[in-house]
Amino acid sequence: MNKPPPQPPPDPAEPTGPGGVPADSADSAIHARGLTVVRGTRRVLDALSFDVAPGTVTGLLGPSGSGKSTLIRAIVGTQAKVTGTLDVLGRPAGSAGLRSRVGYVTQAPSVYGDLSARQNLDYYAAVLGIPRSRRAAAVTQALTDVDLTSHADDLAGNLSGGQASRVSLAVALLGAPELLVLDEPTVGLDPVLRRDLWDLFHRLAAHGTTLLISSHVMDEADRCAHLLLVRDGTLLAADTPQALREQTGSDTVEDAFLALVDSARAAEGPTPSPPAPH
Numbered sequence: 001m002n003k004p005p006p007q008p009p010p011d012p013a014e015p016t017g018p019g020g021v022p023a024d025s026a027d028s029a030i031h032a033r034g035l036t037v038v039r040g041t042r043r044v045l046d047a048l049s050f051d052v053a054p055g056t057v058t059g060l061l062g063p064s065g066s067g068k069s070t071l072i073r074a075i076v077g078t079q080a081k082v083t084g085t086l087d088v089l090g091r092p093a094g095s096a097g098l099r100s101r102v103g104y105v106t107q108a109p110s111v112y113g114d115l116s117a118r119q120n121l122d123y124y125a126a127v128l129g130i131p132r133s134r135r136a137a138a139v140t141q142a143l144t145d146v147d148l149t150s151h152a153d154d155l156a157g158n159l160s161g162g163q164a165s166r167v168s169l170a171v172a173l174l175g176a177p178e179l180l181v182l183d184e185p186t187v188g189l190d191p192v193l194r195r196d197l198w199d200l201f202h203r204l205a206a207h208g209t210t211l212l213i214s215s216h217v218m219d220e221a222d223r224c225a226h227l228l229l230v231r232d233g234t235l236l237a238a239d240t241p242q243a244l245r246e247q248t249g250s251d252t253v254e255d256a257f258l259a260l261v262d263s264a265r266a267a268e269g270p271t272p273s274p275p276a277p278h
């Protein structure tokens with residue numbers, strides 16, 4: 001009997017779907033190929049290729065300055081000098097038709113300090129075009145989702161940083177976006193609130209929402225179904241937490257990340273030694 005021909009190794013620029021992630025643009029909530037961003041004279045994202053499957057919670061993890069916020073801005077269409085392919089919900093990132101389908105929560109809460117949490121939500125619900133008859137119910141539901149009902153009538157300017165961030169998250173939930181992109185949503189929150197928010201993220205995903213959540217805290221990695229690990233503007237890996245641990249023989253995703261950094265460095269070759277003193 002003839003043996004099947006050996007399969008070529010996968011091309012890292014053409015992900016074939018590790019961890020069940022589709023490689024076809026039409027099946028992906030986010031589809032990136034050769035995604036590059038230049039800021040100033042620096043290439044801060046360098047030829048990233050990955051897919052994010054619909055209805056999943058994907059963690060975007062990497063150290064401070066690795067390019068997470070730049071990637072998020074490219075996905076939501078607010079980043080200049082983006083080249084390569086970047087499709088979001090089947091359309092080029094930044095397309096006008098995506099505005100109501102993509103929710104974005106920035107690191108800095110964007111709320112009006114002189115309005116209460118409820119008034120902020122009521123205002124944004126009107127901007128989003130939610131009919132007046134459904135507005136109060138939508139606002140109450142969003143406040144419940146982020147566990148802010150007891151502070152609903154406090155001025156946003158008097159809320160703590162974590163509470164104000166949750167008002168921003170509630171604003172994003174109001175429009176029931178298909179893709180929700182969150183930049184470090186759990187920074188500064190206590191462990192109970194962090195757990196409750198992750199439970200909310202998983203409930204949203206179970207109802208079909210795709211979530212991309214950035215964090216520089218590696219211990220949040222195991223809460224994600226899939227991970228994108230970035231370092232210095234490059235994609236170190238895109239896989240499930242379990243696959244990353246197994247692949248590197250590590251007990252934690254943090255150790256897996258460090259092992260991947262070491263092997264990337266080894267592949268780059270020896271670091272040039274500093275010039276000898278005269």
Ligand SMILES: Nc1ncnc2c1ncn2[C@@H]1O[C@H](COP(=O)(O)OP(=O)(O)OP(=O)(O)O)[C@@H](O)[C@H]1O
Pocket residue numbers: 039040041042044062063064065066067068069070071216
């Ligand atoms: N205008 C600019 N010109 C040149 N480089 C820039 C500019 N703005 C940001 N950068 C660089 O781009 C890189 C990526 O920044 P980015 O904010 O995306 O990182 P990050 O991973 O989100 O960091 P953090 O977790 O600290 O928010 C950083 O090294 C930063 O110094």
